[in-house]
Amino acid sequence: MMEQFNRRKFLAAATVLATGTVATGMACNNADTGGKTKLVHHVFFWLKNAGNAEDRAKLIEGLETLKGIKEIGQLLIGTPAGTEKREVVDHSYDVSELMFFDNQAQQDAYQVHPIHKAFVEKYSHLWEKVVVYDTLMA
Incomplete structure (x- = not known):
């Protein structure tokens, strides 16, 4: 039952994300952004102990600390x-985080922020692989 609740919570967040992405794209296309471009930062983590619920919970706990960084618009x-398992769908990662920034400068500030540095120092022993996708919203 707990697994279904978590899946539902994630699906609800994904719906909000999809709506926000469309709205962000529309806002960027329909309004003067003053030369600023929205940036989306999507990170995928593969745990050293793949599928380990305790390690996954610890990593999620660590990611939650990043919400203290004011430059992040949404996390x-x-x-x-x-x-559905399809050739184009990758279910191999354990945890992902998706961040929205108003501009490149905010993402740059996030990278060197003490909370981000502390997160990497405290939790990096949990992951084996990390893949990052940074996207500028037109």
């Missing part, structure tokens, strides 16, 4: 959804 944390 969503999730785990792979139980969607």
Whole structure:
């Protein structure tokens, strides 16, 4: 039952994300952003102990600390959804986080922020691999 609740919570967040992404894209296309471009920072983590619930919970706990960084406009944390297995869908990661920044300068400030540095120092022993996708919203 707890697994279904978590899956539902993640799906609800994904719906909000999709709506926000569309709205952000529309806002960027329809309004003068003063030369600023929205930046989306999506990070995927593979645990050293793949599938380990305790390590996953610790990593999520660590990611939650990043919410203390004021430069982050929005932070969503999730785990792979139980969607259809298809060649183009990657369910191999353990945890992902999705951040929205108003501009590149905010993302740059996040990278060197003491909370971010503390997160990496305290939790990096948990992951084996990290992949980052940074996207500028047109």
